[in-house]
Amino acid sequence: MQTLSLSDSLSEDRTTVNRDPFLVVDRVSKVYPTPRGPYSVLENINLTVYEGEFICVIGHSGCGKSTLLNMVAGFNRPTTGEICLKSKPITKPGPDRMVVFQNYSLLPWMTAFENIYLAVKNVYPEKSKAEKTKIVMEHLDMVGLADAANKKPKQLSGGMKQRVCIARALSIRPEILILDEPFGALDILTREELQEELLKIWQEHRVTVLMITHDIDEAIFLSDRIVMMTNGPAAEIGEIVEVPFPRPRDRALIGEDPRYFTLRNQALDFLFNRFAVDDH
């Protein structure tokens, strides 16, 4: 478990991260039976993620990327192949893999504090109330929402709600944070602000992140590698691109790096040329 309490022992240099495979997706496919025969969503997916990596998965709607993330989260099992976290097969959801969705999913009758407390209580029933409160407040503080602890979701903006979700996910100290288009519903200013916060948190917690996005610039800004999916049915990993920019990242500096344009055009070419979709 990699969390903020370990930060002293962690080196600044991310290149020293453990290169033993952390999350391994091994020849995974997902096929659903239908009256017209089997329908293959994903086919032969192979992906190795290292500890502390930030991976973005990008692809058109229906390319099976949510199916893939659901299988990592344990909501769903592969038809063939296997997904392992630290060499152990994933068979069900667990607190070592937390998911943040686009549509907040906070309990509306509970305050921000209570929403997070609930999660902490479920995972750490043995901790004292004071310990649990401390964890919740630490994480609210981490996303800059200590002042909003007693507010209910409807009193929070979209960006704030998404911050609570991230705080909640991280409060139970998962090994992998799974983000399913977390900023898709936010306006551009808030989105950029949250991206920067997310990177900061990731940098400090060194949690491994798997994130779905539709936004090429978001993927370039955030990730170490971008996994680009071909179109479904039977979607595959089409290409994986390394994002070479040093961290901590500065949006403006990335925007003027010659490699940025090359990378962006490569992704655009993949998504709008080689694997374009017509929305019918």
Next chain:
Amino acid sequence: MTYPKCDLPAEPPFLEIDHVGRVFRTSNSDTYIALKDVYLEIKRGEFISIIGHSGCGKSTLLNILAGLDRASSGGIVLEGSEIKKPGPDRMVVFQNHSLLPWLTVRQNIALGVNRVFKHLSKQDRSQLVEEHIDMVNLRAAADKLPKEISGGMKQRVGIARALALRPKVLLLDEPFGALDALTRGGLQEQLMKICNDHKISAVMVTHDVDEALLLSDRIVMMTNGPSAKIGEILTVELPRPRSRMEIVNNPNYYRMRGELVEFLNRQKKIKLNKSKQQETAAISRGKLEKVNLQIGFIPLTDCAPLAIALENGLFAKHGLDVTLSRESSWGSIAAGIKEERLDAAQMVAGMPLSLTLGMGGNQPVPIKTALTLSRNGNAITLSNQLLNSGVKDLATLKQFIDNSSDKLTFGIVHRASMHNFLLRHWLASGGINPDKDVELIVIPPAQMVSNLIAGNIIGYCTGEPWNSRAVHENIGFVIATDMGIWSGHPEKVLGVRAEWAEKYPNTHLALVKALLEACQFCDPMPNREQVLQVICQPKYLNADSVYVRPGFAGVYRTGTGDSLYLQNFNQFLVDNAPMRSEQLWILAQMDRWAILPFPRDYETVIDRLLDIDTYRQAAEQLEIPISSELMLPITLVDGSVFDPKQPSPFAMIA
């Protein structure tokens, strides 16, 4: 701000947004000014995007155009008549498509058609409906209900429904805002094709810069509210018909995208940090009229004097509290000076003249320059592709161009920069007409290398580290340095608005002194390694010193195996006084290449431009020797001579 020129002033504009203001009453009898004095003329068939952050009044403006809201002052005129209420001549497509859920796609489209075209036969109306179903490619879904089709398809029904009423103007309010970025991409291309094929006039509100660039002829950038107004207008110079993959590989694309992103970022900063706006208010101290200064620079090797003045405490020594503003293009430096966001800036040598004379039909902004910051430091880089085809000098380049079926495109950083003048002169000296035989386009320095890699340009003339970077990465070679064209030419100068110089004379003097001292530090070779470490930092060049050292603090490599020992490649302390002869040369070049006509009152123009007095005072106080300019002829390496005493455009003797 530039307004489009009317080709035929006698003809009224197709659609005129005439000084529109909108004031809302708020609950406690206060008022909120949403829009202030918005003026725009739109041509028939034009596609205009309005871009800005939330709260910039862009939707308010669209509502006024639609007739859903009224302007508090000014008004909208469409083909000579004022808009007061909604009508079928202006159809709106909203983000939330608002289709009737119990009607099929066809019925939703037919609803408006049957209402508006009552006078047409049933058959004609039906034909109109079917035509528009085909237009948006929904034939297969024509009998489906909204809930049975995807979000993108619903939005296409919305577009078909609007266009079926044959509006004069199509209004789009973030039409694809609710869709994911990738679905959006496909729909944008469809909309573009429809607008092209049917010559539709449209105004679209968006916050997506790529969407705006793909679709628009012009992009109107709005400042933040309250009192939102038009900040800048960008003319999208991309040939039609467009396709996404073609335009992103057009060398102009990322320059324009950069301008939009930079404008939005500037507005974002203002929005997120309103209190900081007060920074522009002058704080005086002692004799200095204003000590808090924002100075613009471009991350290039020759920004060294500005970086050193700050890092070595020279600004502070002269009582100034300077913030250096890292800008991404010379265009944004010019804009920053114009809109008074910047107090002063590092400028390309011709920019004081180009701003003063209003190059490109812009409003003239009188500028003063009191200091030449650097000399030399440029080179012409060509793609290795040419090297492999046998191009090794000007003569072989000419041969290549003569034999090439395609026109070669070269990048320059600004029309008034020495890069443009030197590249043109060099090409012309080899018998290549820079206006006819090749194409020159403006690209920010930082985008040269990526455009070279992508094959969008074949070469460029720019400052460092961008030539050495191409050489180091083995994608280009230096065919000539500026020292082989005009050794010792002025390169970067300090520029301020003339009005600013008059208002803050002591501040101006202090600034020139601080920078002159910095130039003194940057010039000697023994200091160069130290300067190098400063400028390579992320806040300045953000570059590996490997790209910056060549020519600046070490051997210059051309990529063809040559190692040049260029003592004077970057000069910071030679003739720092602004020189009449050099500015006259620039004027003559602007005339020669039809950038600006040679002004009849050139004596006065140059007199007002150069602040020699401030330079003299600064140099005297720093005990730097000064002498009067002798107005000697300028001799270029190819032997051409310019006599500043007879500075007609014909003074160039080749």
